[in-house]
Amino acid sequence: MAGNSDPLTPRAKIAVTAGKAVAAASRAAGRGSGSVIGGRVALKLDPDLLARLAQNLDVTLVSATNGKTTTTRLIAEALKAAGPVVSNALGANMPAGITSALAGGSESKFGVIEVDEKYLAGVARDTDPKCIALLNLSRDQLDRAAETRMLAENWREGLAGCKAVIVANCDDPLVVWAASSSPNVVWVAAGQMWKDDAWSCPSCGGVMQRPGDDWFCGECGFRRPTPSWVLSGDHVLDPHGSAWPIHLQLPGRANKANAASSAAVAAVFGVPPQVALERMYQVQAVAGRYDVVQFQGRDLRLLLAKNPAGWLETFSLIDPPPAPVILSVNARGADGTDTSWLWDVDYTRLTGHPIFVLGDRKLDLAVRLEVANQHFQVCDSLDQAVQMCPPGRIEVIANYTAFQDLRRRVGN
Numbered sequence: 001m002a003g004n005s006d007p008l009t010p011r012a013k014i015a016v017t018a019g020k021a022v023a024a025a026s027r028a029a030g031r032g033s034g035s036v037i038g039g040r041v042a043l044k045l046d047p048d049l050l051a052r053l054a055q056n057l058d059v060t061l062v063s064a065t066n067g068k069t070t071t072t073r074l075i076a077e078a079l080k081a082a083g084p085v086v087s088n089a090l091g092a093n094m095p096a097g098i099t100s101a102l103a104g105g106s107e108s109k110f111g112v113i114e115v116d117e118k119y120l121a122g123v124a125r126d127t128d129p130k131c132i133a134l135l136n137l138s139r140d141q142l143d144r145a146a147e148t149r150m151l152a153e154n155w156r157e158g159l160a161g162c163k164a165v166i167v168a169n170c171d172d173p174l175v176v177w178a179a180s181s182s183p184n185v186v187w188v189a190a191g192q193m194w195k196d197d198a199w200s201c202p203s204c205g206g207v208m209q210r211p212g213d214d215w216f217c218g219e220c221g222f223r224r225p226t227p228s229w230v231l232s233g234d235h236v237l238d239p240h241g242s243a244w245p246i247h248l249q250l251p252g253r254a255n256k257a258n259a260a261s262s263a264a265v266a267a268v269f270g271v272p273p274q275v276a277l278e279r280m281y282q283v284q285a286v287a288g289r290y291d292v293v294q295f296q297g298r299d300l301r302l303l304l305a306k307n308p309a310g311w312l313e314t315f316s317l318i319d320p321p322p323a324p325v326i327l328s329v330n331a332r333g334a335d336g337t338d339t340s341w342l343w344d345v346d347y348t349r350l351t352g353h354p355i356f357v358l359g360d361r362k363l364d365l366a367v368r369l370e371v372a373n374q375h376f377q378v379c380d381s382l383d384q385a386v387q388m389c390p391p392g393r394i395e396v397i398a399n400y401t402a403f404q405d406l407r408r409r410v411g412n
Contacts, residue, residue, distance in 0.1 A: 012052045015045035016103045023100060035088075039096030042103065050095060053102040054127035057086070057111035060265055061127065061164075063120045063155075064135030065148075066310045068093070070250065070286045071135060071258040072114040077283055078266040078276035083109030090287055094119055095126075110269070117151055121158020129164045131268045133261055135190065137174040138197045138309040139344070141336030148197045152178040167264045169257075170227045173215055177202035177222070188264050189213075189227035190257035193316070194309035196344065231260040236273065238263075244273040249284045252317030288407045292393070295410045296386050299393045300326075302412065304403045306335070308344040314397055321352030324389035326382070328359035328402035335400050339364045347372040353395075356385035359402045382409050 008016065023038030031037075042049050060079075062072045069089075076087040086105020088098055093114040102111060115123045117137070124132060134155070137148050155178035159166065168179035170187040174197065179185050191213075192198070198215075199208050206219030216223035228239040235243040236259065246259045259280050266276035285291040289304045305314040318325065331337045339361050347369055355376035357365050362378050369376045379385040386394065398406055 008052055009046075012046045012049055015042040015049050016053075018042060018045055019100060019103060035090065035092045035100035036094070036096045039092070039098070039100035039103075042099055043096060050099045050102070050123070051126045051128075053099065054111060057102070057105075057108060057127075058269065059111040059113060059127045059129040060131040060133065060268075061113050061115050061120065061124060061129045062133045062135070063115045063117050064133075065117065065138045065140045065307065066313070067135050067254060067258050068114045070255060070283075070289070071133060071262055072112055073283055073286050074258055074262040074280045075133070075265050076110075076112040077279045078262055078271055079110045079112060079269055081266075081271050081275050081279055082269055085110045085112055087112040088114055095123060098123060118154075120155060124158060124162060124164070131165045131167060131265055132159065132162070133265050134166060134168040134175045134179055135258070135261055136169060136172050136192065136194075136309065137178070138194055138307060139341060140307040141338075148174055149200075149202050152202050155179075156181045165268045167261060167268070169261065170225045171213070171215075173198045173208060173222075173224075174202055176225060180225075185225075186229065186264055186268070187225045187227040188261050189230040190260050191231055191253065193253070194312050196308070229260060229264045231257050236260040236263050236277070238267070238273050242273075244277055246277055247281050249281060250286070250290055252313060254313040254317075288403070288412050291412055293410045293412050296383065298386055298389070300386070300396050300410065301393060302403065302406060302410075303395060303397045304400070305397050306399050308341055311345045311397070312349075315346075315349040318353075318395040318397075319393055322390065323353060323392045324356065324394045325350060325353045326356045326358060326379075326385045326389070326394060326396045327365060328357075328382075328396070328398040328406060329362065329365050330360040330399060330402040330405070331364075332360070332401045335402075342368045347374055350374055354390055356388060358382060358385055359398070359405075382406060 019038040019042030022041045026037050062068045076085045079085050086108035088101035093116045152174040160181040166179045166182045166185045169175045169190040171192040201217035203222040204220040206217045209218050230237040246256050263273045263276045292301045303314050305311040331339050357378045
């Protein structure tokens with residue numbers, strides 16, 4: 001726990017120093033933040049480094065298909081009310097990136113760490129977390145991500161008997177299945193807009209019944225647990241039934257859900273909901289997401305959507321028609337190379353919006369929009385798309401590497 005003497009062995013100190021030097025060299029060469037390569041070098045020199053760096057921290061892990069970077073940021077802001085926080089705020093969420101982030105926080109009391117879904121069990125073993133937040137599970141990166149039920153099973157096995165308090169979304173059956181092997185779970189009713197990955201029971205394979213906001217398996221009795229925290233409109237209800245207003249600069253229902261889960265996590269560390277939620281208001285954008293930027297004399301709002309569930313949530317928060325919309329999709333390594341997920345997205349929700357299409361896979365997207373009966377134009381560049389857009393703030397929705405390309409182009 002925090003306050004112990006220096007946990008780092010001479011070998012660990014050398015590993016940290018070498019990692020920082022490599023990261024600095026990578027930044028100087030213009031190859032990004034350097035956090036991943038720095039972490040890899042450090043872990044090569046001391047394979048136990050992540051565990052050593054975490055042992056003086058009260059650690060929270062955050063994992064999900066969507067919303068983990070934003071929720072990590074909201075929890076970090078809330079916990080700053082109780083002491084200094086170290087976090088992998090830029091989203092480098094595999095062991096190397098996490099190690100790099102923690103190496104920079106020697107004076108911190110709390111570690112708030114976003115973890116890629118596939119690495120959650122291993123990082124939990126290394127960091128001995130006090131709290132783990134599980135938000136949602138849905139299809140993502142079809143060419144290499146495990147099928148969602150397998151991922152839920154991996155979480156369930158990896159977290160069985162875990163001493164951490166698990167803060168879990170009771171509206172996602174896959175998350176409930178994953179969390180219910182743990183002895184200490186705080187259930188949050190955070191909602192679930194995308195339900196297409198949770199029609200069969202993760203426990204027995206039976207068909208899920210979904211009356212209203214409830215769900216249960218008609219065959220084995222696996223059912224939605226009773227939540228102690230509830231997202232209700234613009235408020236979060238705490239376990240005592242008190243309603244606390246959620247005031248965010250981040251848009252949309254999904255971010256209110258992230259705030260509700262974050263308030264539940266903050267309470268585990270003794271930060272009251274009112275204090276936690278007030279601090280979350282400071283967050284305006286997360287790694288460029290939700291930023292409104294000026295480009296060619298126009299206002300562009302940058303929105304990240306990496307998979308069907310993310311696109312569905314994003315469509316719910318864009319300006320109403322006839323606001324122009326630019327869509328950009330790539331299929332590089334970090335995105336997953338299989339774009340068949342485009343067929344799972346309901347693009348009829350964009351009816352009435354002028355649509356402009358970019359990215360490495362713009363023709364895949366064009367075929368999908370054609371079938372959805374949407375009016376769109378294929379463009380060669382962001383500059384061309386912006387010039388063609390009718391008046392109004394432009395909503396720009398992109399998947400992962402396409403989003404990074406756009407940020408570089410607009411100088412964000």
